[in-house]
Amino acid sequence: MPWATLLTSPSPPITTANRSSLPPPSAATRHHHHHHRLPPDRLALLIDKSKSITQLLPIHAFLIRHGLDRHPILSFKLQRSYSSLRRLDYSTALFHRTQNPDVFFYTAIIHAHAVNNLHQQALDFYVRMLTHGVEPNAFTFSAILRSCPIEPGKALHSQALKFGFDSDTYVRTALLDVYARGGDVVSARHLFDTMPDKSLVSLTAMITCYAKHGDVDGARLLFDGMEERDVVCWNVMIDGYTQHGRSNEALVLFRQMLGLKVKPNEVTLLTVLSACGQLGAVELGRWVHSYVVNNGIRFDVHVGTALVDMYSKCGSLEDARLVFDMIEDKDVVAWNSMIVGYAMHGFTEDALKLFTDMCRRGVHPTDITFIGILSACAHAGSVSEGWKFFHLMKDEYQIEPKIEHYGCMVNLLGRAGHLDEAYELIKNMKIDPDPVLWGTLLGACRLHGNYGLGEVIAEQLVSQNLANSGTYILLSNIYAAAGNWDGVARVRTMMKGGGVQKEPGCSSIEVNNKVHEFLAGDLRHPKSKQIYVMLEEMYQWLEAHGYTPQTDIVLHDIGEFEKKRSLEVHSEKLAIAFGLISSQPGATIKIVKNLRVCSDCHTVTKLISKITGRKIVVRDRNRFHHFVNGSCSCGDYW
Incomplete structure (x- = not known):
């Protein structure tokens, strides 16, 4: 007889014929045969101590055999234990067998469904409870409000008011949590402010609310004011x-x-x-x-x-791979993180090999997997491979391409010089392209000197109000490269008029466990003086190696000398100078840059790696560059 039926049918007399369908008697049940009259509190203790379903079922069978399955306390404890062992089907079946369940039975079954995110079922039990004339208590509200969505949460708030539980600290905290998670900061704050004693839980819920919705400083104020x-x-x-x-x-x-x-x-x-x-x-x-x-x-x-x-x-791929190989039950997220890691560093072969391994082991790729694979193809300029995976994703795995997948493809096609193909792909997309996508194509137009197409796209973006600071910068880059200074001036005016700020270049470097950040031309660092002395020295080495500054990339209509000066103080050059004076000779220098590294800094870093004999690793917005002995891992393709 299946267990569900056993739970819902009257207990049959035990005969030799049906004994085999019960669970084999455990030590506990064998023990019970000698003690037919085990008191309920001993049985209650046994139920509470059961740590697995195999321990609980024999006890339940024993209760049925001895007509104790309707005992209110034992039945309640069984229902609760089944819930905590994640057997909601059993605890629900038990609940339905209970005659006239009281508020504790209802609260337990509501709680069991709420903790498993089955909110609709929890609400159904709550409604059923009210229709049977059972009044909820504070615990009922705390249980049903647990991770409850905001709409039903509002309705329950009025119920809590009606039954007079809105001033209960636990209920109020649970309501605060509902509003905080639902993004209703005003209601959450109102509840919080009218709480007579603010518990640690309610303070944490309010801090979460602020932090989640971007008011980190507001969250910090509350945090700093906490006693414990x-x-x-x-x-x-x-x-x-x-x-x-x-x-x-x-x-x-x-x-x-x-x-x-x-x-x-x-x-x-x-x-x-x-x-x-x-x-x-x-x-x-x-x-x-x-x-x-x-x-x-x-x-x-x-x-x-x-x-x-x-x-x-952080640029330590060897360590990443060592850890990856140590993970025992790798899920798709683990595989994705390693594939994306290889892609970021431009290790295309390794990324593709890992993808094959993953599929061979029966792990199904997700949309993130394909972002990794497509960006790996983009870093290597493998157009045909890229198209192959783009189609494989849709045809084989039924994954609809998202904006990020199109972004990878436009990046791949654009950088490989297939500008018209990239433009066609954007025009025929099923979803609306965003400014980032257009910006990628604009960057490619600039890279390949296709100013005609670049202007067409940029004008279109500006007229549709889709232009962001990146679009304007690229447009002025395109004009500057073509020597069209009037165009540059016009873009600058448009940026000022629209209140568009250029994101400043920022580079950071970790020295002795502390992260130091530099902006272009920065003078705020305590060691500024030594940094600029080092910078002068670097330029003497560079000139001795035949370096000439790439002043054509500077976007201002200013003299050559000023252009040269503005290039010299780019943030990553300051970070490299600081790295050289702050670390042991021969130590690797690692830098993180928030924007794409410019071609002048790229050339300079290659030469510095050769002159100083140091490895320099730079992570920019697009990828990693490993500079060793005068050459870069990106093969000057970034």
Whole structure:
């Protein structure tokens, strides 16, 4: 007899014929045969102690055999245990057998569905409870509001008011959480402000709300005012900084947390690894790695993938691969992070080989996998391979291309000089192209000197209000390259009129566990004087090696000398100079740049790697460049 039927039918007398269909008697049930009169509290204890479904079923069978299956307390405990063991089908079947369930039965079954994100079912039980005249209590509301969507949450808020539970701290905190997650900052703040005693949970919910919706400073104000903080609340704040591109502040906060002896958990470490990846702070990333190893934190697929991602973004592909090979149950996210890592560094062969391995092992690729593969093809200029994967994605795996896939294809075609093909692809897309996509094509027009097509696209973007700062910069680049200074001036005026700001070039370098950031012409660094002395020296070496500055890329209609000066103080050159004076001779210099590296800096970095005998790794917005002995891993194709 199947278990579901066993739960819902009256218990049959046990005969030799049907004994075999019950579970084999465990030690517990064998023991019970001698103690027919086990008191309910002993049975309740046995149910509570059951850690698996195989332990629980014999006890349930025993209850049915001895007519104790309708005992309210035992039945309630069984229902709860089935829920906690993720057997909702059993606990729901039990619930339906219960005669006149009270508020505790209802609350338990509502809670069981809510924790498994089955909100509709939880709400159905709540409605059923009201129609049967059972009044909810504060725990019912806390249970049903747990991760509840905002619309039903609002309706439940009015129910809580009606039953007078809106002032209960737990109910109020749960409501605050509903509004915070749903993005209704105003309602969340109103609830928070009218709370007489603000618990740690409600403070954390409010900080989460601010951080999630971009008001990181508002979140920090609340955070700083807290008397006690647990690890969850530190995590929310560190994550808030990381999510909004303020990774340096995230890492500063993490160090404070360690200084106050707050023990980080897996969530903390995943967030910190993400911040290290954004900044290229490999030393701190390594420290986190050793912390995981030495503090008994489980090296699971999530931690492993975060480490692969961090090492790849910090330019240490060997470490990324070592960690990747250590991950036991690799899921598609783990495979993707390694494929994207190889693509980022321009290791196209390795990315494609990994893709083949992954498919051979029966792991299904996702849209992210194809972003990795297509960008790997773009870095190598493999047009036919790119088209092959683009079609494979749709035809073989039924993955509809997203804007990012089109972006990779336009980048691939554009850089390989197939401008008309790229333009056709954009025009025939099923989804609306965004400014980034057009910007990619504009960049390719500039690269191949096709100013005609570039102007057509740019004018179109400006007229449709789709132009962003990048579009304007590319357009003025195109005009400047063609020597059309009137055009450049017109674009500058349009930018000022539209309040468009050029994103300033910023380069960062990690020295002794601290990340130093430089803007072009920066004088804010405490070691500015030494940096500029080093810069002068670098230019003497460069001139001795026959270097001439590429002043044609400077976008101002100014004299040659000023153009040369403006090139000399680009942010990555300052970062390299700082790296040279701050590290041991022969040590690798790693730099992270927020924009695409310019051709002059690229030439300079190649020469510096040759002159100093150092490896210089630069991560720009597009990819990694490994400069060794005068040549770059990108083969001057970036």
